[in-house]
Amino acid sequence: MPVEDLVDIKFRLYDGSDIGPFPYSATSTVDMLKQRIVSDWPKGKTIIPKAVNEVKLISSGKILENDKTVGQFQVPFGEVAGGVIIMHVVIQPALAKTKTEKKIDESPRKIECSCSIL
Numbered sequence: 028m029p030v031e032d033l034v035d036i037k038f039r040l041y042d043g044s045d046i047g048p049f050p051y052s053a054t055s056t057v058d059m060l061k062q063r064i065v066s067d068w069p070k071g072k073t074i075i076p077k078a079v080n081e082v083k084l085i086s087s088g089k090i091l092e093n094d095k096t097v098g099q100f101q102v103p104f105g106e107v108a109g110g111v112i113i114m115h116v117v118i119q120p121a122l123a124k125t126k127t128e129k130k131i132d133e134s135p136r137k138i139e140c141s142c143s144i145l
Contacts, residue, residue: 034097035111038064038084041118047113053098057091064116066090074080084118093099 037048038060046067051060062080068075076082084091086100091114 036060036097037111037113039113040069040072040116042072044069045113046116051097053096053107055097056093057095058093060084060097060114061093069115074120076118081118083119084114085115085117131143 033051034053035048036051038046040046046064046069049063058079061079061084064082064084065076065079089100091100106114
């Protein structure tokens with residue numbers, strides 16, 4: 028595989044630290060990137076992804092879909108000096124989704140008062 032087909036990607040975590048950069052081919056999928064993030068997650072972080080589906084990757088303000096390839100979202104004119112693309116990593120633990128689902132399940136109830144107590 029020619030070197031010019033590879034793109035360097037660095038993953039920026041919630042606390043400003045980075046994983047990478049790592050070289051990826053244009054045919055690598057977002058799912059493959061997420062698997063690398065989960066396997067290379069730094070020890071000692073307060074938030075730790077337990078599975079690939081808890082990881083969201085954001086590039087150029089867009090959440091990337093698992094079936095998309097690096098070649099489909101790559102910026103054609105080098106995003107930063109040195110040609111390294113920086114993607115932001117958001118962890119959405121399954122527990123947070125469970126709480127959201129509970130709120131949705133409770134919403135069909137008839138509400139008498141529209142007041143909110145903070």
